[in-house]
Amino acid sequence: MSSSQTAVKVESLSPKETWISIGIIGMLFFIFGFVSWVNAILIPYFKIAFTLSNLDSYLVAFAFYISYLVMSVPASYLLRAVGFKKGMMYGFFAMALGAYIFVPAAMTRTYELFLLGLFxxxxxxxxxxxxxxxxxxxLGPKESAAQRISIMGIFNKGAGILAPILFAAVVLRVGDSELFQQLDQMSPEARDAALTELIQRVITPYAVVGTVLLALGIFVRFSPLPEIDTEHESAEVAEANSGKSSIFQFPHLVLGAIAIFLHVGTQVxxxxxxxxxxxxxxxxxxxxKxxxxxxxxxxILGYLVGISLIPKVISQVNVLRICTLLGTALTLLIVFSSGPIRFLGMTVDISILFVVLLGLANSLVWAGIWPLALDGLGRFTKLGASIMIMGLCGNAIMPMVYGYxxxxxxxxxxxxxLFPCYLYLVYYALHGHKIRKWKIA
Structure with a gap:
C-alpha cells in the first residue's frame, strides 16, 4: 500500500480521533443509503415510464447490485494499493460518473443506458x-462492533427514508395519478410524449447528485480520516493463520458471505x-410511496435497540438469532394473512404491514454477521471484506427471483x-459462524 508510512494501528487512535472517524464514515453510510434506497421508487417509476413487466422493472436492482459481484475483489486490491482514503475518493468519482450517465439516458429515454448508469x-x-x-x-472492540455498525445503519436507513420521499417530491406531480390511469387510452404519439416528459424529470436531480458526489470524493481524500493498518496481525492471530494461504480457508467467512447475500436479498x-x-x-x-x-x-428502531443493549444487556450474536427468527415468522404471516386494516388514513391489507415490519427483523442482521465473519482474519481482512461485499449481489439476484x-x-x-433465506440466516446465527475448519468426509 502506498500509504503504508502513514497507516496507524487502531489502538493508537485517541477517543476524539475515533469519533471523528465514526462521523466521517457515518456520512459515507448516509450516501450509501440515499443512492441505494432511491431504487425503491425508481423501480415502479421506470416500470411506468418504460411500460415494463415486474421482472424487467427489477433490472434496476439487478444492474445496480450486480456490480458488487464484479467489482468487490478488484476494490480490495485497489484499497491495498492506494489505501482507504484514495480508494474512497475513486469510489465517489465512479458514482458521480454513474449519476451523470442518467442525463443522456433521460434525454434519449433509453432504459439500457439507465441500467449502465446504475451499474x-x-x-x-x-x-x-x-x-x-x-x-x-x-474501529474499536469487536464485542461492540454491532453497536458501531448500528450507528452506521441509522445514517444509512435515515437516508433511505428521505430518498424515496425526496425523489417523489422532485419528479412526481399532483396530477400524475390521473396521468398514469389515462396512459392506455392515449394515442401512441401523445403517450410517447407524456412518458418522455416523465422520464426527463430525473435530469436535474441526478446532475446535482453527480456534482455532490464529486465534491465528496475530494473531501474524503483530504479529510482527517486516519489510514488504519489492517495488514499486521497480533501474535495470536498470526499463529492461528500461519498455515493459511487462501481466503477460502476461513469457513465462517465464506458462510458469512452467503448469509450477507441472502440477508441483503431479503432486505431489498x-x-x-x-x-x-x-x-x-x-x-x-x-x-x-x-x-x-x-x-x-x-x-432504525432496531438499530436504536441495538445501540442501547449491545453488548451490555445482550450479545450481538443473540440479537442476530432473534432477528432471523422474527424474519422467518413474518414471512409466514405475509403469505398466510389477509384482511383490511386502517393505516395512515388508508385501508390496507394487513399483510402489507407485515412486509413493513420486515424492516425490524432485518435491522441487526448485517451488524451481527460482519463481526462474526471477519473475526480472526488478520492480514486477510481487506480481501475478506471484499468477499463479504460480493454478497451484496444478493440485492441484484433476489429481486429478480421475486419478480419471476x-x-x-x-x-x-x-x-x-424469503422463507429459505431466513432459515439459512437462523443456521448461521446458531451454528455457521462457529465453524473454523472445513470438515472433509
Missing amino acids: TLGSGLAVLQTAANPYVTI IAIDTVIPYANSFGISLLDA VFPSFTLAFT FADLYSVKMAYWV
Missing part, C-alpha cells in the same frame, strides 16, 4: 462499501417490492422466496 453507480459504491464496512468493524425485497405490492391492492403510487420509509423507520415468481404466480405468493 456504474453500484461499482463506485462497491469500492466505498469494501472500505467502509471493515473500517468501522475494526422488503423495501423495493412494498410499493408494487401495495399497488396490487389498488393503492396508488403517490400514496404507496411512504411504505419504504416506514420499513426503514422500523429498521410474481409474474408466474402473484406478488403475494412470491414472498415465499
Whole structure:
C-alpha cells in the first residue's frame, strides 16, 4: 500500500480521533443509503415510464447490485494499493460518473443506458462499501462492533427514508395519478410524449447528485480520516493463520458471505417490492410511496435497540438469532394473512404491514454477521471484506427471483422466496459462524 508510512494501528487512535472517524464514515453510510434506497421508487417509476413487466422493472436492482459481484475483489486490491482514503475518493468519482450517465439516458429515454448508469453507480459504491464496512468493524472492540455498525445503519436507513420521499417530491406531480390511469387510452404519439416528459424529470436531480458526489470524493481524500493498518496481525492471530494461504480457508467467512447475500436479498425485497405490492391492492403510487420509509423507520428502531443493549444487556450474536427468527415468522404471516386494516388514513391489507415490519427483523442482521465473519482474519481482512461485499449481489439476484415468481404466480405468493433465506440466516446465527475448519468426509 502506498500509504503504508502513514497507516496507524487502531489502538493508537485517541477517543476524539475515533469519533471523528465514526462521523466521517457515518456520512459515507448516509450516501450509501440515499443512492441505494432511491431504487425503491425508481423501480415502479421506470416500470411506468418504460411500460415494463415486474421482472424487467427489477433490472434496476439487478444492474445496480450486480456490480458488487464484479467489482468487490478488484476494490480490495485497489484499497491495498492506494489505501482507504484514495480508494474512497475513486469510489465517489465512479458514482458521480454513474449519476451523470442518467442525463443522456433521460434525454434519449433509453432504459439500457439507465441500467449502465446504475451499474456504474453500484461499482463506485462497491469500492466505498469494501472500505467502509471493515473500517468501522475494526474501529474499536469487536464485542461492540454491532453497536458501531448500528450507528452506521441509522445514517444509512435515515437516508433511505428521505430518498424515496425526496425523489417523489422532485419528479412526481399532483396530477400524475390521473396521468398514469389515462396512459392506455392515449394515442401512441401523445403517450410517447407524456412518458418522455416523465422520464426527463430525473435530469436535474441526478446532475446535482453527480456534482455532490464529486465534491465528496475530494473531501474524503483530504479529510482527517486516519489510514488504519489492517495488514499486521497480533501474535495470536498470526499463529492461528500461519498455515493459511487462501481466503477460502476461513469457513465462517465464506458462510458469512452467503448469509450477507441472502440477508441483503431479503432486505431489498422488503423495501423495493412494498410499493408494487401495495399497488396490487389498488393503492396508488403517490400514496404507496411512504411504505419504504416506514420499513426503514422500523429498521432504525432496531438499530436504536441495538445501540442501547449491545453488548451490555445482550450479545450481538443473540440479537442476530432473534432477528432471523422474527424474519422467518413474518414471512409466514405475509403469505398466510389477509384482511383490511386502517393505516395512515388508508385501508390496507394487513399483510402489507407485515412486509413493513420486515424492516425490524432485518435491522441487526448485517451488524451481527460482519463481526462474526471477519473475526480472526488478520492480514486477510481487506480481501475478506471484499468477499463479504460480493454478497451484496444478493440485492441484484433476489429481486429478480421475486419478480419471476410474481409474474408466474402473484406478488403475494412470491414472498415465499424469503422463507429459505431466513432459515439459512437462523443456521448461521446458531451454528455457521462457529465453524473454523472445513470438515472433509
